[in-house]
Amino acid sequence: MSTLLSQSAAVIKMNIQSLPRRLWMSLAMVFASAVVVAILLAFLAMSKGFEATMESAGSDNVAFFIRTGSAAELNSSAGRDQVNLIENSPGIKRDEQGPMVSPELYVIVDGIKKSTQQEANLPLRGLDQRGVNMRKGFTLVAGRMFNPGTDELIVGAGVVSQFDGFELGQEIRFGKNTWKVVGVFSTGGNVFESELWADAKVIQNLYNRGSSYQSVRAVMESPDSLGAINEYLKSEPRLTHEAQAESSYFAEQGKSLSYMAIFGWVISSIMALGALAGALNTMYTSVSDRAMEIATLRAIGFSSFSAFIGTMAEAMTLAVVGSLVGSLAAFIFFDGLSTSTLGGSFTQVVFSFSLTPELFTKGISMALVIGFISGFFPAWRAARVPVIVAFQSGR
Amino acid sequence: MTTENLFELKNVAKLFTKGKETISIFEGLNMHIKKGDFMAIMGPSGSGKTTLLNLLGGVDQPSSGEISFDGQRIDNLSESQLAKWRANNIGFIFQFYNLMPMLNAAKNVELPLLLTNLSSSERKKQVATALELVGLSDRAKHMPSEMSGGQQQRVAIARAVVSDPTFLLCDEPTGDLDRQTADEILEMLQLLNSKFGKTIVMVTHDPSAAKYATHTVHLNKGKFVKAEELLV
Numbered sequence: 001m002s003t004l005l006s007q008s009a010a011v012i013k014m015n016i017q018s019l020p021r022r023l024w025m026s027l028a029m030v031f032a033s034a035v036v037v038a039i040l041l042a043f044l045a046m047s048k049g050f051e052a053t054m055e056s057a058g059s060d061n062v063a064f065f066i067r068t069g070s071a072a073e074l075n076s077s078a079g080r081d082q083v084n085l086i087e088n089s090p091g092i093k094r095d096e097q098g099p100m101v102s103p104e105l106y107v108i109v110d111g112i113k114k115s116t117q118q119e120a121n122l123p124l125r126g127l128d129q130r131g132v133n134m135r136k137g138f139t140l141v142a143g144r145m146f147n148p149g150t151d152e153l154i155v156g157a158g159v160v161s162q163f164d165g166f167e168l169g170q171e172i173r174f175g176k177n178t179w180k181v182v183g184v185f186s187t188g189g190n191v192f193e194s195e196l197w198a199d200a201k202v203i204q205n206l207y208n209r210g211s212s213y214q215s216v217r218a219v220m221e222s223p224d225s226l227g228a229i230n231e232y233l234k235s236e237p238r239l240t241h242e243a244q245a246e247s248s249y250f251a252e253q254g255k256s257l258s259y260m261a262i263f264g265w266v267i268s269s270i271m272a273l274g275a276l277a278g279a280l281n282t283m284y285t286s287v288s289d290r291a292m293e294i295a296t297l298r299a300i301g302f303s304s305f306s307a308f309i310g311t312m313a314e315a316m317t318l319a320v321v322g323s324l325v326g327s328l329a330a331f332i333f334f335d336g337l338s339t340s341t342l343g344g345s346f347t348q349v350v351f352s353f354s355l356t357p358e359l360f361t362k363g364i365s366m367a368l369v370i371g372f373i374s375g376f377f378p379a380w381r382a383a384r385v386p387v388i389v390a391f392q393s394g395r
Numbered sequence: 396m397t398t399e400n401l402f403e404l405k406n407v408a409k410l411f412t413k414g415k416e417t418i419s420i421f422e423g424l425n426m427h428i429k430k431g432d433f434m435a436i437m438g439p440s441g442s443g444k445t446t447l448l449n450l451l452g453g454v455d456q457p458s459s460g461e462i463s464f465d466g467q468r469i470d471n472l473s474e475s476q477l478a479k480w481r482a483n484n485i486g487f488i489f490q491f492y493n494l495m496p497m498l499n500a501a502k503n504v505e506l507p508l509l510l511t512n513l514s515s516s517e518r519k520k521q522v523a524t525a526l527e528l529v530g531l532s533d534r535a536k537h538m539p540s541e542m543s544g545g546q547q548q549r550v551a552i553a554r555a556v557v558s559d560p561t562f563l564l565c566d567e568p569t570g571d572l573d574r575q576t577a578d579e580i581l582e583m584l585q586l587l588n589s590k591f592g593k594t595i596v597m598v599t600h601d602p603s604a605a606k607y608a609t610h611t612v613h614l615n616k617g618k619f620v621k622a623e624e625l626l627v
Binding site (some may be wrong): 003006007010014015042247292293297298299300301302303304387388390391 | 454
């Protein structure tokens with residue numbers, strides 16, 4: 001066994017040392033693996049970044065109320081009377097101002113994307129200070145909070161980075177209404193940074209919503225209070241709403257871009273087939289190039305297994321080098337790249353591509369599959385190179 | 396079979412199939428090689444020299460008949476058993492040296508020792524001895540591309556003898572060398588035979604190379620013939 005290991009180690013070392021003889025073919029395989037991995041990682045990073053943007057927005061301790069059957073808050077509604085009933089629900093935390101409930105409006109306005117100079121939907125959320133306080137990680141990064149009852153708004157940092165005209169102090173016109181940007185806020189990169197916030201009552205007035213809202217948020221006494229809240233909602237005939245943890249709502253919304261991950265796997269798998277064809281060619285050339293050396297070692301007494309392992313190791317090494325190059329390229333070009341896309345409420349969600357160790361592992365695994373398949377068949381051939389070839393060199 | 400015989404071939408046949416045609420290289424070939432022999436095998440192209448060399452080296456199997464080495468049949472060994480047998484008993488010397496171009500002289504010589512259980516320091520010691528034997532101690536770290544043909548062949552000889560095999564199989568060992576270098580290599584083989592008791596079989600086209608052997612056999616169309624018959 002130990003001689004088998006020392007044989008294999010020696011053959012692997014020799015194969016790797018002989019790579020400069022096949023430099024361009026080997027680089028082609030490295031490049032093909034790198035492209036496949038980079039493309040895969042780009043799609044996965046997009047999906048992961050979107051998911052993280054959505055999921056990080058939700059709190060386990062906030063109950064989110066929308067009308068039963070509404071997939072998102074855009075097509076939900078809640079009258080003032082219904083909000084009052086929700087405030088009476090058990091399990092909702094109270095402070096000196098009463099139940100910690102935030103009824104909110106969600107209307108769509110237009111913004112111009114910096115990248116395409118095209119119009120895109122942006123959410124304008126109406127809420128009050130209580131609603132602002134419910135958002136995890138909220139900080140004003142510039143300016144100040146809007147004054148209730150005025151046409152002032154504060155803008156998410158994501159909107160400022162991806163859309164024109166939302167800088168601090170700018171005046172923006174939506175339809176007949178003009179708003180003034182008085183503050184820029186951050187919520188740690190989550191979905192709320194893709195929103196514009198203004199006083200709920202001003203929006204009700206300007207958008208003719210009377211006293212109605214669309215969704216309600218409420219701080220729960222504990223995450224376990226959700227059961228009691230839903231029992232209450234079922235028992236109250238005037239309420240047509242259902243409650244879920246805010247974290248669950250956003251987790252579900254975050255999955256809306258999971259098709260990008262599937263698309264990424266499909267695209268990269270198709271590309272991997274192309275890369276595989278090239279890699280097989282590279283490895284067959286390698287075996288052919290080393291045939292005399294393989295046969296000589298076999299004549300000396302080296303096992304066919306060592307020839308097999310040596311070729312496999314070469315293929316795996318090239319694939320791994322390719323995956324590292326591809327991962328590095330994906331990291332340099334995509335990690336943290338900010339973009340926006342349509343979210344669950346037909347509005348733009350600004351998010352950043354996110355490359356995690358888990359995704360790198362997936363990329364490298366993909367390259368290893370290419371390396372394994374492209375190495376296996378040539379390695380099989382290497383193991384069967386006739387020893388007689390050693391006597392035929394130069395003839 | 397007497398124990399003096401290292402090799403004994405009995406009624407060996409070797410057939411090749413090419414399409415529907417079967418070509419016979421040998422039929423009913425008998426021969427023996429005594430321990431301590433230095434045998435040269437000569438013959439024209441297509442006479443079966445290389446096929447015989449492959450059979451003796453355990454690189455190829457006969458279609459029928461028996462091949463025994465030191466009293467043990469080798470014609471019925473499996474591929475992996477033959478590989479072990481080659482590692483334990485045979486040193487190969489090729490016409491074009493067949494050195495690994497990416498390894499220096501010492502690493503090339505060490506290759507057969509990787510098939511043994513010797514420690515690294517023991518291997519180094521044996522490699523140094525083998526290189527000293529062929530007069531290349533000062534070239535241990537040189538790559539094959541930095542050496543002349545004669546030096547490369549000497550490295551190949553060191554590689555062939557480093558694990559102290561009984562039998563050396565040489566395939567046109569001087570075919571790629573000038574006369575003077577060829578003579579040096581042949582003298583070295585002669586020394587390995589006379590001083591170290593190695594049994595050597597050398598395939599060659601070159602009559603002056605064959606003169607270094609203790610005796611020469613001639614092959615023609617798969618049969619041993621007298622030298623004069625080759626001229627007919």
